Amino acid sequence: MSKLTSKPTRLTVAPFSQLPAIGALPAITRPPASVAASVAGSAMSATAYVVARDERCLITRSFSYTHERARWISAVRGDEDRKTEVEQFIIGLGIVHSEFSLDNANNLANLDRVVHKSLDSYALIAVTGTLETLRELSSLIKADNDGRQQYIDRTGIKEPRGFKLFSSNPTFKNPKYQLVALHPEHFLPGGSVFTWYDPVRGTYKTYRPSPDRRLRESPGDLTMPSFAPFSGPTREELFHLNPLLVILNAEIKFRRYLLLPPPAQPLPEDVLDLITETGKLVDLIYWEVKATPGSAGERMRMKAEEGMRRNEPRPGRPKRETQAESSEDEFGHGSDGAGDATIRGSGRRGRGRTNPWPEDADTETRKEMGSAMLSGRNLEFDSEDEDFVMVLPA
Numbered sequence: 001m002s003k004l005t006s007k008p009t010r011l012t013v014a015p016f017s018q019l020p021a022i023g024a025l026p027a028i029t030r031p032p033a034s035v036a037a038s039v040a041g042s043a044m045s046a047t048a049y050v051v052a053r054d055e056r057c058l059i060t061r062s063f064s065y066t067h068e069r070a071r072w073i074s075a076v077r078g079d080e081d082r083k084t085e086v087e088q089f090i091i092g093l094g095i096v097h098s099e100f101s102l103d104n105a106n107n108l109a110n111l112d113r114v115v116h117k118s119l120d121s122y123a124l125i126a127v128t129g130t131l132e133t134l135r136e137l138s139s140l141i142k143a144d145n146d147g148r149q150q151y152i153d154r155t156g157i158k159e160p161r162g163f164k165l166f167s168s169n170p171t172f173k174n175p176k177y178q179l180v181a182l183h184p185e186h187f188l189p190g191g192s193v194f195t196w197y198d199p200v201r202g203t204y205k206t207y208r209p210s211p212d213r214r215l216r217e218s219p220g221d222l223t224m225p226s227f228a229p230f231s232g233p234t235r236e237e238l239f240h241l242n243p244l245l246v247i248l249n250a251e252i253k254f255r256r257y258l259l260l261p262p263p264a265q266p267l268p269e270d271v272l273d274l275i276t277e278t279g280k281l282v283d284l285i286y287w288e289v290k291a292t293p294g295s296a297g298e299r300m301r302m303k304a305e306e307g308m309r310r311n312e313p314r315p316g317r318p319k320r321e322t323q324a325e326s327s328e329d330e331f332g333h334g335s336d337g338a339g340d341a342t343i344r345g346s347g348r349r350g351r352g353r354t355n356p357w358p359e360d361a362d363t364e365t366r367k368e369m370g371s372a373m374l375s376g377r378n379l380e381f382d383s384e385d386e387d388f389v390m391v392l393p394a
Contacts, residue, residue, distance in 0.1 A: 094161025156300030
């Protein structure tokens with residue numbers, strides 16, 4: 001925005017951004033400006049979790065000063081209570097460590113600005129795992145779910161999923177991702193191309209929507225290769241990009257895509273398979289263990305609940321003070337000492353887990369309500385959107 005100098009003879013603007021060193025490029029230090037600037041806060045707090053600016057875009061493999069740090073799971077901007085609520089919810093699912101924050105590098109990746117807007121605001125594209133990655137992660141979580149089901153049926157105790165399940169798993173540590181163009185013609189309208197860079201060879205390729213609705217190398221005919229799977233960013237293990245957060249992000253987009261009227265030409269079968277397998281994996285993440293009717297665990301739970309009802313204070317009867325024993329393991333999961341099927345507490349901002357759904361909700365309901373909590377989209381077209389359209393490739 002233009003401003004007048006203190007002596008109104010020339011127009012000026014707020015100070016330009018400082019340019020730190022990136023790759024082999026030196027920093028550029030700006031001289032003082034003649035007007036004060038309002039300093040806008042970063043989406044990231046200045047912690048050890050900040051993603052390096054010269055980390056390449058996850059999808060295009062370019063790096064640039066204009067890249068944006070994208071959160072895969074987000075919350076309503078400026079609402080700290082909702083941010084904390086979302087963080088606690090994710091911790092409770094057992095797919096992140098107990099000190100997880102939405103600002104952790106595990107939830108962040110650098111993205112080209114146009115790619116970020118296309119993914120986050122318009123859901124024209126999504127990133128999920130390859131079929132192999134999705135199925136291997138599903139097998140891992142399904143085996144853990146089955147084990148916890150057997151445990152509650154035997155003991156009546158509802159064990160939470162622990163992040164240790166994933167921390168040493170090779171697929172979780174080295175997943176393969178796939179770009180899915182849900183609306184390829186809208187993503188690259190009017191002859192626009194998508195550029196992918198090869199940092200090793202110093203070359204690039206361009207991609208266009210093909211007649212079969214894939215993104216294929218230019219000129220985009222059916223003989224050209226489609227966009228290939230890719231790996232996540234190379235980081236220290238503590239800051240590893242969590243593939244389950246990327247997949248949760250994709251599943252929200254897929255669910256909403258499937259609510260739209262079917263297009264005249266459907267997406268390719270293998271893309272629809274990715275959408276289906278993503279949904280199956282997220283079903284397993286949202287699945288909650290319950291004692292099987294008639295099992296020993298259910299009988300124990302019912303007996304414990306009956307005992308709790310008997311011990312409820314009555315009118316005029318002095319309230320008895322009790323203190324339940326508690327324990328907590330290295331991942332922050334604790335037990336309230338009760339023998340019923342109450343999930344153990346988890347997390348750094350207070351014990352216990354608050355779900356957005358009723359206790360007896362089925363998997364479909366949990367998915368719907370969980371997806372709504374993790375996504376703040378369905379927004380109106382605004383001035384930022386107009387700016388975005390202006391920078392689309394011609």
